[in-house]
Amino acid sequence: MQITVLGCSGGIGAGRRTTAFLVDDDILIDCGTGVGDLSLEAMARIRHLLITHTHLDHIACLPLLLDTLFSRLQSRPLVIHARADCMHIIHDHIFNWQIWPDFFELPERERPVVRFHAMEPAVPIYLDGRRIDMLPVAHSVPAVGYRVERDGAAFAFSGDTTSNDGFWDALNAHDTLDLLFVECAFPDREQALGQQAGHYCPALLARDLTKLRHAPRVGITHLKSGEEDSVFAALQARVPGRELLRLCSGDVFTI
Template sequence: MEIKVLGCSGGIGAGRRTSALLVDDDILIDCGTGVADLSLEAMARLRHVFITHTHLDHIACLPLLVDTLFSRLQSRPLVIHTRSDCMRIIHHHIFNWQIWPDFFELPERERPVVRFEEMDAARPLDIEGRRVHMLPATHTVPAVGYRVEDDRGAFAFTGDTTSNDDLWTALNDHAGLDLLMVECAFPESERDLGRRAGHYCPSLLAQDLVKLRHRPRVGISHLKPGAESETFEDLRRRLPERDLVRLGSGDVFKI
């Protein structure tokens, strides 16, 4: 598998793109502003979008992506995978004819260009040899993470979450993990705000990483603009034994 970071920032600004990962050339995990940097040809190769949760920085490009690909999707719809409650939020608040056309009914209700498939926490989804598992997350809205594996290895993306024993238990239930992409949105100076917002800060993430029995490379995402270096360096001091990398748009990992 090849994983390309299209966006991983906790905000926008020069060089900053919000959450989106491209797996090989046909799967997206989240659909933040990083998707806008794909060429039209690259967008046309997309077949599946896995959504972690419905906050705007993770779905901002979803309605624009569908609109851009509308004519191409009439023969093969784009499949959106997430929890049923997340999909209801997207349908009600985005594809509602007021914010954006309801592409679940276009060009016709019987053959829409977008199709929804509910994820089952107990059953991984197989997409041409890549198995996608849903992971628990704790956030201010319904949220999940994802673990993706093939016969060579596995990576996981937490999406947005704060301290959550179930996440680490789920990761430990599998035999291995090569790459973990985990958020650490807030600097330690804003620990209380981070907890209320459902995000990690360095001390909370350092405490939780001890629970992980695997030793993957750990990519840090969702750093808040202006505090990126402060937060990442704090993490490195707290976790000197871990292989940490500060994620950036354009980073590519091969599993």
């Protein structure tokens, strides 16, 4: 399984792209601005989109992706997997003919270029040999993470979350975890604000990493724009025994 980091930043600015991870060449996790760097051919190979939550930095490119691929998707629609409440928020607040056309009934209601599939944490789905599990997290809006496994190799992505037990319990319930992408958006000095916004800071993430029984490589995402170095260094100082990776757009992992 190959995972390509298209975007992993907490904001925009030169060299920064917001959240999007490509699994092999056909599954996209979140649809932030990193998707805009793919070639048209690479975009057209995406068959499934897993959405963690509805914040704009995670779905900013979805309206533009559907518009760009419109003619190609008419023969084989894109499938969006998400919590049911997230699906309704996306449909009602973006694809409402005012912000953007309703691609869920284009070109015709009976054969749209995109359709939703509602997922639940307790029910995995299987996409061409890859098992996908939705994982509970704790953010300021309904949100989830995902675990993806193929042939015994697995990685997980937290999406946006602050301290919680559910995410770590769900990871521990499986036998393996080779690679973990987890957010650490806020500096420790803004811990209270970060918790209010539903994000980790180094102190909280270091504490929660002790809950994990696996020893994966850990890639850090969503670092606040302009404070990437200091937040990552603070986290590293708190977890000296862990192999931490500061993710960059374009990073490719094979597990």
